[in-house]
Amino acid sequence: MLEIKDIHKSFGKNEILKGVDLTIDKGDVVVILGPSGSGKTTLLRCINFLEKADSGKASFGELKVDLHSASKKDIQAIRQKTAFVFQSYNLFNNKTALENVTEGLIIGRKIPKAEANEIGKKALDKVGLSDKYDSYPSQLSGGQQQRVGIARAVALNPDIILFDEPTSALDPELVGEVLTVMKNIANEGTTMLVVTHEMSFAKDVAKRVIFMDGGVVVEEGTPHEIFVSPKEERTKKFLKRVLPEDYTFYI
Amino acid sequence: MSEGLNYKFLVDTFFIALSGVPITLFVTAVALLVALPLGFLLALTRINQIPILNRFSQVYVSFVRGTPIIIQIFIVYASVPLILTAFVEKYNWNIQIYEINPIWYAFIVFSFSTTAILIEVFRSALSTVNKGQLEAAQAVGLTNFQAYRRIVIPQAMVVALPNICTATVNLIKATSLGYAMSLQEITLKAKVAANVGYNYVEAYLDIFLVYIILCSLVEFGFKLYEKRLRKYKYVSA
Numbered sequence: 001m002l003e004i005k006d007i008h009k010s011f012g013k014n015e016i017l018k019g020v021d022l023t024i025d026k027g028d029v030v031v032i033l034g035p036s037g038s039g040k041t042t043l044l045r046c047i048n049f050l051e052k053a054d055s056g057k058a059s060f061g062e063l064k065v066d067l068h069s070a071s072k073k074d075i076q077a078i079r080q081k082t083a084f085v086f087q088s089y090n091l092f093n094n095k096t097a098l099e100n101v102t103e104g105l106i107i108g109r110k111i112p113k114a115e116a117n118e119i120g121k122k123a124l125d126k127v128g129l130s131d132k133y134d135s136y137p138s139q140l141s142g143g144q145q146q147r148v149g150i151a152r153a154v155a156l157n158p159d160i161i162l163f164d165e166p167t168s169a170l171d172p173e174l175v176g177e178v179l180t181v182m183k184n185i186a187n188e189g190t191t192m193l194v195v196t197h198e199m200s201f202a203k204d205v206a207k208r209v210i211f212m213d214g215g216v217v218v219e220e221g222t223p224h225e226i227f228v229s230p231k232e233e234r235t236k237k238f239l240k241r242v243l244p245e246d247y248t249f250y251i
Numbered sequence: 252m253s254e255g256l257n258y259k260f261l262v263d264t265f266f267i268a269l270s271g272v273p274i275t276l277f278v279t280a281v282a283l284l285v286a287l288p289l290g291f292l293l294a295l296t297r298i299n300q301i302p303i304l305n306r307f308s309q310v311y312v313s314f315v316r317g318t319p320i321i322i323q324i325f326i327v328y329a330s331v332p333l334i335l336t337a338f339v340e341k342y343n344w345n346i347q348i349y350e351i352n353p354i355w356y357a358f359i360v361f362s363f364s365t366t367a368i369l370i371e372v373f374r375s376a377l378s379t380v381n382k383g384q385l386e387a388a389q390a391v392g393l394t395n396f397q398a399y400r401r402i403v404i405p406q407a408m409v410v411a412l413p414n415i416c417t418a419t420v421n422l423i424k425a426t427s428l429g430y431a432m433s434l435q436e437i438t439l440k441a442k443v444a445a446n447v448g449y450n451y452v453e454a455y456l457d458i459f460l461v462y463i464i465l466c467s468l469v470e471f472g473f474k475l476y477e478k479r480l481r482k483y484k485y486v487s488a
Contacts, residue, residue, distance in 0.1 A: 048390055050386050103391060103402075107392075
């Protein structure tokens with residue numbers, strides 16, 4: 001459904017992405033792992049045109065675009081098919097939780113307000129915030145804000161949701177509630193591309209795991225393949241650092 | 252020589268000064284109507300580092316900020332007629348240059364100087380809105396224009412408003428310099444009245460009163476508006 005070909009991106013002299021390919025099928029949950037600076041976030045941002053790639057192609061079903069020179073119309077079309085969950089939530093501070101969710105529906109997709117409110121309330125119910133429709137972001141905890149962020153993405157009913165380290169900015173005790181919500185929507189068959197440092201999520205929920213380092217995909221496979229029998233030296237080194245010594249993996 | 256204040260003159264002149272308020276407000280309003288959109292657009296060129304325009308705004312701001320308004324008034328009041336004369340002679344326009352109402356010069360000077368102030372006000376206000384707000388808006392499918400109008404500008408306005416209020420009040424006070432080009436505003440009217448019997452102290456007190464009333468009202472209006480805009484920051488859980 002989503003296919004990315006040979007994407008390159010540099011910031012100044014610093015080459016972040018050195019030719020990454022990626023294919024995601026409908027209903028897949030794909031997790032990208034890798035050390036800081038390996039280009040995971042940049043890859044995600046390039047897919048949604050929050051950064052402009054230096055070169056690369058993307059195809060979204062029928063829609064084929066050049067990631068460097070896509071027209072405004074194509075960018076808009078791709079953004080209509082995707083949704084993005086940010087590391088720092090980025091909820092609209094001047095809007096209530098419900099308005100945050102409906103903004104893209106009413107303004108971006110021209111859905112009538114009453115219908116958008118229905119969809120928005122359903123999305124907020126799904127993330128367990130039925131009592132927070134009218135709260136402003138400043139009144140919500142980090143975990144609640146990120147759940148609104150996820151509801152905002154889900155409500156758009158996109159072909160794919162891109163998650164950029166959705167739990168990295170959260171206090172440890174709030175991580176669980178967000179991961180639970182993510183697991184729930186994954187189980188509903190939502191296509192997800194997730195950059196995360198939560199190994200448990202990668203193991204339990206991912207269908208495929210991609211390990212990136214130094215701007216390239218080093219290795220990819222099922223969680224079992226990556227976590228139990230990684231082939232590449234770099235993958236082994238990384239997992240050794242992030243997983244406890246005596247960790248045993250069951251599937 | 253009269254002893255103490257001439258109270259009758261004080262009261263009469265108060266109303267004469269008050270009759271200058273419409274001109275003062277008119278100049279203020281026109282300057283703001285020009286400066287608000289222009290200042291905002293030029294602030295955007297600064298924030299987004301648009302080549303040339305960015306540089307232009309920067310130089311423009313330092314020029315206006317670095318010169319006293321009274322000098323700007325002298326320059327415009329002296330040079331614009333000269334420039335116009337050249338045009339009138341060249342194209343045979345039918346304009347009596349020395350009969351032009353000075354309010355036009357006031358419009359020019361105060362629009363120019365207020366624009367420079369507001370560029371800086373909007374630039375600092377826009378930079379307080381996290382880039383993530385714009386990105387999130389784009390990600391949910393809003394166009395840049397929609398994102399600015401619905402998400403970025405409302406948040407920037409809350410920050411900008413106190414400074415816009417200051418700029419407006421400063422502008423109202425600065426129009427008093429319009430007397431230098433015989434603009435029929437508060438200060439000039441009261442001063443002219445005082446010239447007759449040398450009642451300057453009374454006239455200055457009147458001017459003082461009119462400005463303080465006017466500026467307090469404007470500040471009060473801004474406060475009310477700000478309270479409404481800030482709603483989302485004040486509500487408590």
